[in-house]
Amino acid sequence: MAKAPVLTPRAEDFPRWYQELIAKAELAENGPVRGTMVIRPYGYGLWERMQSEMDARIKATGAENAYFPLLIPQSYLTREAEHVEGFAPELAVVTHAGGKELEEPVVVRPTSETIVNASFATWVRSYRDLPLLINQWANVVRWELRPRVFLRTTEFLWQEGHTAHATREEARDYAARIHREVYADFMTEVLAIDVVLGRKTPRERFAGAVNTLTLEGMMGDGKALQLGTSHELGTNFARAFQIRYLSAEGRQEPVWQTSWGTSTRMLGGLIMSHGDDDGLRVPPRLASVQAVVTAIKGEESVTAAREIAGRLTAAGLRVRIDDRVDVPFGRRAVDWELKGVPVRIEVGPRDLRAGTATLVRRVPGGKEPVPLAALAGLLPGVLEEDQARLLRESRERRESRTAEVRTAAEAAEAALSGGWARIPWAVLGEEGEAALAGQGVSVRCLVAEDGSVPTADDAPGSVAIVARAY
Amino acid sequence: MAKAPVLTPRAEDFPRWYQELIAKAELAENGPVRGTMVIRPYGYGLWERMQSEMDARIKATGAENAYFPLLIPQSYLTREAEHVEGFAPELAVVTHAGGKELEEPVVVRPTSETIVNASFATWVRSYRDLPLLINQWANVVRWELRPRVFLRTTEFLWQEGHTAHATREEARDYAARIHREVYADFMTEVLAIDVVLGRKTPRERFAGAVNTLTLEGMMGDGKALQLGTSHELGTNFARAFQIRYLSAEGRQEPVWQTSWGTSTRMLGGLIMSHGDDDGLRVPPRLASVQAVVTAIKGEESVTAAREIAGRLTAAGLRVRIDDRVDVPFGRRAVDWELKGVPVRIEVGPRDLRAGTATLVRRVPGGKEPVPLAALAGLLPGVLEEDQARLLRESRERRESRTAEVRTAAEAAEAALSGGWARIPWAVLGEEGEAALAGQGVSVRCLVAEDGSVPTADDAPGSVAIVARAY
Incomplete structure (x- = not known):
């Protein structure tokens, strides 16, 4: 279902x-x-x-x-x-x-x-x-x-x-x-x-x-x-x-x-x-809560969750405990997905018998059992990997949705269809910029061809980044 | 002079x-x-x-x-x-x-x-x-x-x-x-x-x-x-x-x-x-600058000041360097006194030849030479001592300038002559409080006889602290 x-x-x-x-x-x-x-x-x-x-x-x-x-x-x-x-x-x-x-x-x-x-x-x-x-x-x-x-x-x-x-x-x-x-x-x-x-x-x-x-x-x-x-x-x-x-x-x-x-x-x-269709995804270096340790049910898992949280906090992570065992587990999982906490550590009676916890990663998705003793050593690397992945996704989106164009009309079309356009500033000019404005499209900035920042309004070779904007 | x-x-x-x-x-x-x-x-x-x-x-x-x-x-x-x-x-x-x-x-x-x-x-x-x-x-x-x-x-x-x-x-x-x-x-x-x-x-x-x-x-x-x-x-x-x-x-x-x-x-x-007549005195635990390292004159003392500051920072202190050797030394000393930085470490050519710096303490006052190698070890204790001294001075002032009184008139007199009065609340009462207000004197609070906080407006045995207030 x-x-x-x-x-x-x-x-x-x-x-x-x-x-x-x-x-x-x-x-x-x-x-x-x-x-x-x-x-x-x-x-x-x-x-x-x-x-x-x-x-x-x-x-x-x-x-x-x-x-x-x-x-x-x-x-x-x-x-x-x-x-x-x-x-x-x-x-x-x-x-x-x-x-x-x-x-x-x-x-x-x-x-x-x-x-x-x-x-x-x-x-x-x-x-x-x-x-x-x-x-x-x-x-x-x-x-x-x-x-x-x-x-x-x-x-x-x-x-x-x-x-x-x-x-x-x-x-x-x-x-x-x-x-x-x-x-x-x-x-x-x-x-x-x-x-x-x-x-x-x-x-x-x-x-x-x-x-x-x-x-x-x-x-x-x-x-x-x-x-x-x-x-x-x-x-x-x-x-x-x-x-x-x-x-x-x-x-x-x-x-x-x-x-x-x-x-x-x-x-x-x-x-x-x-953000994705399940909620926010917070980059681990920013996250105010990097890991939430969730007790699934029963006293034993609450005790284990506190122990784990204590060890992760001591290892320098920003950790919260979710011990609301009287709230349905599924609802709590949905809440943490919405909030975009980078990793969840779920501990229930079955995990404890196996000496493991379930590691759920928000960024790549997926669950896997991890031995309790290995958790604190594993997480810093996991968080850095997910941090890098978010930046990579951001770069790939920008690159794949930016079009190199030669006319103001093409620039407007790229922007209005949900992307960015790069166009030589010498081609667009202030008149072209004013025309774009009538369509709700603006020049977000000028960059040099090598990606650096132009040091003058009329620096030769400047490229205009054109887009709709918030 | x-x-x-x-x-x-x-x-x-x-x-x-x-x-x-x-x-x-x-x-x-x-x-x-x-x-x-x-x-x-x-x-x-x-x-x-x-x-x-x-x-x-x-x-x-x-x-x-x-x-x-x-x-x-x-x-x-x-x-x-x-x-x-x-x-x-x-x-x-x-x-x-x-x-x-x-x-x-x-x-x-x-x-x-x-x-x-x-x-x-x-x-x-x-x-x-x-x-x-x-x-x-x-x-x-x-x-x-x-x-x-x-x-x-x-x-x-x-x-x-x-x-x-x-x-x-x-x-x-x-x-x-x-x-x-x-x-x-x-x-x-x-x-x-x-x-x-x-x-x-x-x-x-x-x-x-x-x-x-x-x-x-x-x-x-x-x-x-x-x-x-x-x-x-x-x-x-x-x-x-x-x-x-x-x-x-x-x-x-x-x-x-x-x-x-x-x-x-x-x-x-x-x-x-x-504060005293020379300026502020900041408690060391609060101080945003706990120690200022002052180069007295010459390149050599600037270099030494930076080294010392580096060592003190590494030892966990909040440190600033004063390397304005073109500003008269006396004026800079007055500035730091005004700002109330807890300790000054002054280093000049003479100190350096002796392998010492001069430690100036804002709270108790006084200067003494300290071997450079001993500074970082010495300062945490010095700062805690000065912290404690400020609290002690604050307590002694309150104790020595608080009078036990039996009438509203005595309470007003104590307050108007620059102190606090303690008077049984049962004696003063709301009428007495209103009368004091006409003289710019107020009941700052009620305390229990054992110094705890009364749990009701009419708790028996409450004592009113009476004073002029900002």
Whole structure:
């Protein structure tokens, strides 16, 4: 008898599958204010792991964490002209507080460039104060017309980096370092998503930036998801907020800046990259629960499950025990499949008599008996193998569903049929890009022919990656 | 020649000393919107250490982290009558968003009971779903009329726990467990503040609680600071939000709840407990930088400082290098004193010739030469000794400045002259409490004669701790 599907199959309705997975795996749910979300403990556990892995990489580049206010005077937003134009339509505005109407309305931060730079202007005096490398973990609010959990939410959690440097070159190198050593490294090595590193076209750039670097992943339906961006801001904000330093040569100079961010949107990318028709599949290096030890039935198996879990925890694994022997075993198995825990260790009376447990692997699938004594030694290798397999699947999907094309029409066709197109930027150009936009297709980024990131908007030989995007 | 004081002495003007210390130690500064604050990297590093120590203790009680929305429909706040009365005057209200006036205004969370419990109502079905133990790390906004950095800010960072239980006893025991195993343990063992654990009088209770447990510390000026609270909410919110469970006996029952919180206010408590006229003194177990290795001058001492720092880091200490040999040594020493780093290791050419470094201890004061080879072995003991000394000083201050009194007038006098008073609650009573309030003096908490926490408002033999408070 075939199992009734737990989720709507991806091939039938990908957006519905996504929503069902998020609900049934208890990752998140909608909040009462339109577009907001409640991140449930299992989803938040994944975010905590993302934070911890990212935070270590961010600190390794020399940046320190700080915290800037949520509430920003409305007038600050208007100081950088492009910036306010980009964000004005999405602002949430506090007009009343403490029982009174405010003299000047304040906005809930949509991003923190303005308020951070107001502080930088007082912190930076001389070249000795540079580089100034700051990161913040925070919530931001951007009013969304078409919200979707994790992907576009009115409030989301993120990290935003803000730095000031003495020269254009130092700022450029630092933005590139974050792009590669922090973001690409984390996404490839931990999230197991085969991201493409590229440069945004002027049309797609961050409001106020002179250059935006991006990381784009291909989701299970062939659409693209922007997973992070790192911006060179030039001296735009330095001029708007008067951030100047006294150089070693005794001149007052504006600082050169960067900003960069990644958010809970990565949870959406995780689901759409690795999820299958049975639920999520969490890469082992990311997993907040790498192994769940399930007692099938009876006191004896509960005791054995605790013993095994203790040994695996001592071996450095992140382990949970499932001792709910009064809940049907099949239902529990379905739950852990939905949540995508990399391995399950099932122990029942029959296993115990044989001195084994049953190892169930979420990524390749399949069950096999393993001697109890061998488990702790075996699992690290199993987890690394499954981590590598997820990254390989991600790369193979991107490669097999990316078409090399020569015309804008072919690019649109590839994108609209659920894949990516690569087309010479010299062929497409800004006019072609604008035409694609009318069909809901965009240039996700520009890459050099050798796969590196172009260092200028008009770098010869650049290739545009064209896709539909979330 | 006497040094010019870096800070206004505490004895001269305690509030001014506090503000100057926060600015000069680069802990925080005011944000542009009245009452908000920027937490600078050194201050935020201390908060990160608080988070990490607290988070581990919270998780050890079985709670999991989650995240609930910042924005709450205004109507939610009104569902629990006492709750809305307590918070209405402090609310910040978003009336416009996405370029339009909202149909229903939304408030920026002042605390999350209402929005958390709206979710709990859908998560809890049967006794199997209980206890439900949730914690959240988040920012909250309460409009402050008399803001002061860290102590009363319009926005602050905190953790707030929210739980649901099957019985009154389980809720009571869990609130008490958080009070003792998480908060008291952290504050005593890490913050080195000798907190008093007590029960709030009905007058001082959290809006919507049936019992509030508190931890009160005596600051350097003899005033009290409430450092954390843990509430029993009874079934107040369960009834307002219809959180019911099916009991094992098949009956629909309301859940019994708790909530509990600590915030960046603890940074204010840290400063006012341990700061002296030279700056902050950070307890070693809390310190984000436990040891700073200072190169006095010349390449050779920079190289040596790096080597020493490497060895100390390898030994598990949190270490920073100060290799700014172009900045006058005296100025750097003053900076580290201000920041309160527990130990400084100074290395200059003279030390190196002698095969030693100079160990400077912030807590007891004093300098001594230490053989380089002995440093890593010596420091853990030194740090634990200084940790213990700070706690001892905190306890001695509280004991020496607390008076046993028999009348409300004596209690007021003790409080107004910069100390605490202990007075039988049966003598003071609610009328006496109201009279003290007119003089800016409050009952911080009730304790039992043996120092334990009274289990009822009218428990016989309760003693009121009376003080002025922040």
